Amino acid sequence: MLNPKIYLRILFIFLLLIGVLAAGYVYDFSKQFPPPITNRISFDAKLKFIREHIDPDKIDTIIVGSSVGLNNVLGAVLEKGSHKVQHVLNLSVYEATTLEVEQILELSDAFPNLKRIIYSAQYSDFPHAKKYENYKPEILKKFIRKELSSIALSKLLFDACNNLLFCKQREKKWKKEHLQSDKFTSLLFDHTGSVPLEIYKKEAVGGRWYLPHPGIMHGESFNAVERMAKRAQKQGIKYYVVHQPYRDTLVKKHESVGNALKYFDDKINAIIKKYNGRLICLQNLHLSDEYHADRTHLNVKGSTIVSIEIGKIIDQEEK
Numbered sequence: 001m002l003n004p005k006i007y008l009r010i011l012f013i014f015l016l017l018i019g020v021l022a023a024g025y026v027y028d029f030s031k032q033f034p035p036p037i038t039n040r041i042s043f044d045a046k047l048k049f050i051r052e053h054i055d056p057d058k059i060d061t062i063i064v065g066s067s068v069g070l071n072n073v074l075g076a077v078l079e080k081g082s083h084k085v086q087h088v089l090n091l092s093v094y095e096a097t098t099l100e101v102e103q104i105l106e107l108s109d110a111f112p113n114l115k116r117i118i119y120s121a122q123y124s125d126f127p128h129a130k131k132y133e134n135y136k137p138e139i140l141k142k143f144i145r146k147e148l149s150s151i152a153l154s155k156l157l158f159d160a161c162n163n164l165l166f167c168k169q170r171e172k173k174w175k176k177e178h179l180q181s182d183k184f185t186s187l188l189f190d191h192t193g194s195v196p197l198e199i200y201k202k203e204a205v206g207g208r209w210y211l212p213h214p215g216i217m218h219g220e221s222f223n224a225v226e227r228m229a230k231r232a233q234k235q236g237i238k239y240y241v242v243h244q245p246y247r248d249t250l251v252k253k254h255e256s257v258g259n260a261l262k263y264f265d266d267k268i269n270a271i272i273k274k275y276n277g278r279l280i281c282l283q284n285l286h287l288s289d290e291y292h293a294d295r296t297h298l299n300v301k302g303s304t305i306v307s308i309e310i311g312k313i314i315d316q317e318e319k
Contacts, residue, residue, distance in 0.1 A: 029167055033174050035160040038132065041170065042094035045187045050144040054089055059111040061118065063090040064101050067184065069120035070094065072244050072298045074307045075192025082311030084318050090193035092120065098221035099131045102228050106137040110145050116238040118310065119228065122246065122296045123264040124213035129220035184297065196300040199293035208294035212250045215260030222267055229275040238318065239277040241268050242310060245287050247295040280313050282306055
């Protein structure tokens with residue numbers, strides 16, 4: 001019969017070995033893939049990107065939004081085309097509701113030299129009042145600024161990857177789903193965190209090309225815009241809402257789409273002008289189908305045109 005002391009010693013060594021292997025995996029995973037800190041892979045990828053590639057003290061312009069912000073405004077083009085905009089961070093996250101964008105903007109305090117916020121949106125972003133759960137912006141700000149202690153950082157990464165099976169599944173999907181520029185799930189960031197889309201064939205996107213969004217917009221979404229505009233004004237930051245182009249063919253074909261666009265513009269303009277905000281309406285660019293990836297997302301040709309236009313308007317506004 002095994003001596004109890006020897007048994008405990010073997011058990012301790014075995015558990016220690018498991019702990020070391022787990023720690024090694026978590027460390028290696030966090031270097032190669034976005035650790036699931038928020039459980040939204042595009043948000044996790046953006047946090048990792050900022051921590052590794054962005055100097056928070058240089059950023060003067062932040063772009064926020066859902067994928068309509070991530071894909072439709074190219075920070076690299078904006079930096080090159082604008083005299084006022086120097087250092088851009090695209091902080092947009094897939095499928096972010098307006099209330100989630102408001103939560104994301106709590107991270108703006110991590111950028112002490114911020115001068116302007118660009119909320120890139122479409123009316124289709126506004127139907128829901130969903131928010132992130134268990135959201136901890138103070139920890140995330142320290143994470144992206146590399147201000148967490150070694151112990152706090154280790155705890156954050158271990159807590160994020162305590163479900164090793166989830167991390168293994170994310171690892172398998174990463175290259176297949178998020179490193180392809182011709183997929184809407186692409187997370188191939190430019191140096192500012194924007195994602196140019198190389199999608200040009202309408203046949204490949206199905207209903208996303210020809211089915212219009214219903215004109216449903218939640219009142220809480222507009223309330224969130226007002227709070228964001230008010231907060232920006234209080235901090236001395238210029239606040240822009242960019243209403244991105246909707247596919248022109250659908251606007252002409254469906255009266256409901258045109259009505260939704262007008263309602264959005266009127267509502268947003270009435271809200272943000274009280275706080276010296278500026279609405280930028282881009283439907284009048286009348287971009288043809290060759291510039292669209294689907295009804296609301298632009299491919300790199302379209303997002304380049306839009307980004308140049310935004311830069312011109314900002315230069316005129318802040319002249």
